Amino acid sequence: MANNGEEVQSQDYIFKIVLIGDSAVGKSNLLARFARDEFYSNSKSTIGVEFQTQKMDIDGKEVKAQIWDTAGQERFRAVTSAYYRGAVGALVVYDISSRPTFDSIGRWLNELHTHSDMNVVTILVGNKTDLKDAREVSTAEGQALAEAQGLFFMETSALDSSNVAAAFETVVKEIYDILSRKVF
Ligand code: GDP
Ligand code: MG
Numbered sequence: 001m002a003n004n005g006e007e008v009q010s011q012d013y014i015f016k017i018v019l020i021g022d023s024a025v026g027k028s029n030l031l032a033r034f035a036r037d038e039f040y041s042n043s044k045s046t047i048g049v050e051f052q053t054q055k056m057d058i059d060g061k062e063v064k065a066q067i068w069d070t071a072g073q074e075r076f077r078a079v080t081s082a083y084y085r086g087a088v089g090a091l092v093v094y095d096i097s098s099r100p101t102f103d104s105i106g107r108w109l110n111e112l113h114t115h116s117d118m119n120v121v122t123i124l125v126g127n128k129t130d131l132k133d134a135r136e137v138s139t140a141e142g143q144a145l146a147e148a149q150g151l152f153f154m155e156t157s158a159l160d161s162s163n164v165a166a167a168f169e170t171v172v173k174e175i176y177d178i179l180s181r182k183v184f
Helices: 027-036 099-103 105-115 139-149 164-183
Strands: 014-020 051-058 061-068 089-095 121-127 152-155
Touching: 014 027, 014 105, 014 164, 027 051, 027 061, 027 089, 027 164, 051 164, 061 164, 089 099, 089 105, 089 164, 099 105, 099 139, 105 121, 121 139, 121 164, 139 152, 152 164
Parallel strands: 014 061, 014 089, 089 121, 121 152
Antiparallel strands: 051 061
């Protein structure tokens, strides 16, 4: 990492990360779990939150992620271009117990690519793995879509915390690694 006695001043960077995906897939709860270790059994978590700045430790360096939540706009298919502006990372979320939310992923990826840089680091997230008996989308299907689209992939549960931090960290670490390579 060090080069000519210099190091990446990572604390100077704030990475904008956006959460997208259909309504009720658990975007707000993924953020609530990650940032505050909280979970809401209703949709209250969506209201009022625009973004949350979260300090993260990546390879022993402090990095700040500014994680944006949609505040429910996606219900009306009206996520504004301002939401995407300047994003360097994205979590594109579906609900493994809801096939239609998986079918929407292509549309969300199109929207992301319309409004942001093609190089935005993106992870496909299949949330609600705790709902085992209600699963409608297999892990293999999620994996295959991610591979075809060149995305990272992870299944999570905001309810039981499984892989939540890992999903955010995967994106932020990749952004950090890309930035480090560019700097040197
Ligand atoms: P958003 O519209 O994508 O922001 O979704 P929310 O975070 O508001 O969650 C929608 C609903 O799904 C709420 O009732 C949550 O309690 C529930 N939910 C979110 N994540 C999970 C999860 O991992 N497991 C289960 N069982 N329910 C979840
Ligand atoms: Mg929400």
